Amino acid sequence: MNPQAEEMVLRMAEQIEAAIDDELDRVDHMGEDDLAAIRKTRLKQLQEMQKRKEVWLRHGHGEYRIICDPKDFFTHMKQSERVVCHFGRRTTERSMILERHFKEIAVQHVETLFMFVDVEKYPHLAEEFNVMMLPHVMLVEKQNTFHSIIGFDEFGGKDDFGTDVVE
Numbered sequence: 001m002n003p004q005a006e007e008m009v010l011r012m013a014e015q016i017e018a019a020i021d022d023e024l025d026r027v028d029h030m031g032e033d034d035l036a037a038i039r040k041t042r043l044k045q046l047q048e049m050q051k052r053k054e055v056w057l058r059h060g061h062g063e064y065r066i067i068c069d070p071k072d073f074f075t076h077m078k079q080s081e082r083v084v085c086h087f088g089r090r091t092t093e094r095s096m097i098l099e100r101h102f103k104e105i106a107v108q109h110v111e112t113l114f115m116f117v118d119v120e121k122y123p124h125l126a127e128e129f130n131v132m133m134l135p136h137v138m139l140v141e142k143q144n145t146f147h148s149i150i151g152f153d154e155f156g157g158k159d160d161f162g163t164d165v166v167e
Contacts, residue, residue, distance in 0.1 A: 056080075056110050064103040065115040070122055073115070080113040083140040087117050087131045094152060095135050097159055101166040109167075 001009075030038075056062065059079045067073045077083055086102060088095030099116060106114040119126040119134065129138065129145075137149040155161045 061113050062110040064106045067117045082112040084114045085138040087119050088135040089120055098135050101163045104163050
């Protein structure tokens, strides 16, 4: 690294260190009123998060939902900000592998709705979303698909990947 670049990096590090020192000094000199205000704000945040979690659970989050009616599919898409939709067949091994992983993940990530659409029962849904190859996973946020996972290539192309790979 040239001397000018080293000098710039050193100055930036000193500025960051000064900002951190100022923040630590501010925290060290907080009074009881300041701490009470922080606690109150944090408690309010936790209560709001709990309310959101309760709404998610009422809408079916926290479990892997099997779509039994196409109307349910669209209702869930409208009600949920985040959706992972697995299109597959109950008779294929790879769909069952994904189902096993999604069941585990759904419990941990209640902010996201996980659902399964059987393309043999509801082929029109698969056609509507251009599902050509199975398994097909749509990642949806605010009713917009932002990514699709087709097959197992993104999971390493093998059947024996861990749930952490899917997450």
